[in-house]
Amino acid sequence: MGGISAILGRLWSTSGFMLLTDVRQVVMIVLACILLYMGIHKKYEPLLLVGIAFGMLLTNLPGSGLYHPELWDAYIEGAMGLGEVIHEGGLLDILYIGVKIGLYPSLIFLGVGAMTDFGPLLANPKSLLLGAAAQFGIFTAFLMALILKFPANVAASIGIIGGADGPTAIWLTSILAPDYLAPIAIAAYSYMALIPLIQPPIMKALTTEKERTTVMEQLKPVSQRQKILFPIVVTIFVCLLLPSVAPLLGCLMLGNLLRETGVTARLSDTAQNGLMNTVTIFLSVSVGATARYDRFLNVRTLAIIGLGLMAFIFATIGGLLIGKLMYKLSGGKINPLIGSAGVSAVPMAARVSQVEGQKANPSNFLLMHAMGPNVAGVIGSAVAAGLLLALFG
Amino acid sequence: MSIGTGVVYSLLGIAVVFAALTMLMVIVVLLYRFTTPKAEAPAPVRAAEPPQTQEIVEFGFPEAPGSAGGVKLYDTPEKDAAMVMAIVADAMGKPLNELRFLSIRRVDAENGGSNEI
Numbered sequence: 001m002g003g004i005s006a007i008l009g010r011l012w013s014t015s016g017f018m019l020l021t022d023v024r025q026v027v028m029i030v031l032a033c034i035l036l037y038m039g040i041h042k043k044y045e046p047l048l049l050v051g052i053a054f055g056m057l058l059t060n061l062p063g064s065g066l067y068h069p070e071l072w073d074a075y076i077e078g079a080m081g082l083g084e085v086i087h088e089g090g091l092l093d094i095l096y097i098g099v100k101i102g103l104y105p106s107l108i109f110l111g112v113g114a115m116t117d118f119g120p121l122l123a124n125p126k127s128l129l130l131g132a133a134a135q136f137g138i139f140t141a142f143l144m145a146l147i148l149k150f151p152a153n154v155a156a157s158i159g160i161i162g163g164a165d166g167p168t169a170i171w172l173t174s175i176l177a178p179d180y181l182a183p184i185a186i187a188a189y190s191y192m193a194l195i196p197l198i199q200p201p202i203m204k205a206l207t208t209e210k211e212r213t214t215v216m217e218q219l220k221p222v223s224q225r226q227k228i229l230f231p232i233v234v235t236i237f238v239c240l241l242l243p244s245v246a247p248l249l250g251c252l253m254l255g256n257l258l259r260e261t262g263v264t265a266r267l268s269d270t271a272q273n274g275l276m277n278t279v280t281i282f283l284s285v286s287v288g289a290t291a292r293y294d295r296f297l298n299v300r301t302l303a304i305i306g307l308g309l310m311a312f313i314f315a316t317i318g319g320l321l322i323g324k325l326m327y328k329l330s331g332g333k334i335n336p337l338i339g340s341a342g343v344s345a346v347p348m349a350a351r352v353s354q355v356e357g358q359k360a361n362p363s364n365f366l367l368m369h370a371m372g373p374n375v376a377g378v379i380g381s382a383v384a385a386g387l388l389l390a391l392f393g
Numbered sequence: 394m395s396i397g398t399g400v401v402y403s404l405l406g407i408a409v410v411f412a413a414l415t416m417l418m419v420i421v422v423l424l425y426r427f428t429t430p431k432a433e434a435p436a437p438v439r440a441a442e443p444p445q446t447q448e449i450v451e452f453g454f455p456e457a458p459g460s461a462g463g464v465k466l467y468d469t470p471e472k473d474a475a476m477v478m479a480i481v482a483d484a485m486g487k488p489l490n491e492l493r494f495l496s497i498r499r500v501d502a503e504n505g506g507s508n509e510i
Binding site for chain 1: 394396399400402403404406407409410411413414415416417418420421422424425428429490
């Protein structure tokens with residue numbers, strides 16, 4: 001009898017319940033459950049948020065030994081190599097290598113490229129200006145972060161939240177400020193999911209009823225040859241201009257080329273589905289794992305969440321203002337509402353433009369027109385990320 | 394980094410993004426110009442003459458933006474036409490707005506009538 005109680009006692013003393021000594025661990029477990037609720041029940045970016053929340057849950061369960069941030073600290077300081085991290089680390093440490101070396105975001109971009117139709121952008125190249133304008137949020141948030149005394153590399157990573165592009169934010173942050181990866185990724189994906197709530201009030205405040213009712217002309221047709229040449233030309237031009245962006249943009253354009261060639265349907269299908277889904281699981285869980293209680297729960301995380309919101313707001317404002325300018329210059333032919341779609345977040349932001357346009361004029365169909373700035377925003381945020389990496393990397 | 398330097402970096406950053414995407418816009422315009430075949434003189438098209446008995450519905454209102462244009466309906470109710478277009482789009486695995494339907498004619502099986510989509 002005494003033997004059994006001794007065994008049970010030993011089992012209890014080595015259990016996670018006994019190691020649950022810090023109230024912050026409980027807070028993080030509760031926070032992970034809230035994020036799971038948001039992802040599953042509210043359907044806020046579920047494909048990523050569920051994985052991130054579960055990774056967060058796993059990493060904060062004491063005694064599991066799945067993720068060791070101290071190993072990564074040693075790796076960054078050069079005291080340890082990747083081989084030693086693999087040897088001494090847990091499952092999530094091994095998965096995290098894909099984030100650390102920038103593999104997952106690039107592979108996600110491969111899938112994004114295979115799923116993206118650049119036709120609306122090719123039909124209306126002026127969309128690229130709206131995609132550029134919406135990057136205003138990145139540099140505004142960067143400045144605000146500097147004012148709040150964040151180091152320049154961290155400020156750049158916070159700013160990239162305004163690109164409304166999860167893989168780009170993760171890619172840049174994992175290089176510039178890996179300690180801040182979890183709050184930045186969570187802020188980016190949370191606000192992307194909240195775009196239908198964040199953007200409409202700004203769109204209404206900055207545009208007039210007359211502007212919102214503008215009906216745009218039908219898009220001109222785009223040939224298959226143009227769609228094939230586009231990713232090749234963009235890769236050559238942008239990667240020569242900003243070589244640091246080559247991993248992201250190269251993969252985006254490769255994925256798009258696989259889609260458009262007409263002779264690589266199987267590869268395109270794999271990039272869009274099998275590969276994309278696999279990498280999404282690895283990426284989301286390993287990013288969530290970096291949100292350990294002793295590193296995540298602090299005032300800086302709250303500041304990042306607040307700055308992320310500012311980044312989204314100013315990105316929307318930037319796109320709308322250039323949209324208004326184009327409305328004036330075109331003699332009222334361009335609906336400024338499509339400017340807000342320049343914040344990437346494909347296709348959510350374009351759908352918001354469509355919904356707001358139809359509220360003003362029920363016979364208005366802005367979706368395809370908004371897809372141009374939307375996909376231009378992906379290119380714009382990748383260019384901005386490459387620039388920030390070149391400046392602060 | 395000082396705030397002043399940060400302002401300079403921010404202005405530089407947004408300027409570079411604008412410059413890069415503007416250049417890309419020019420490239421796309423050139424790409425479009427050089428890869429679009431010059432418009433040939435339109436060949437005379439003989440208009441299809443529907444049988445006298447058929448009811449022809451042609452939408453008179455302007456084409457919806459983003460759509461592939463109007464569609465002529467020969468002896469076909471609008472609801473049936475919408476269903477046919479949805480089925481064709483689904484069978485082809487293409488979004489409806491990427492397909493162009495010129496006209497839809499009701500097939501008269503007994504008379505061996507042609508179907509035109």
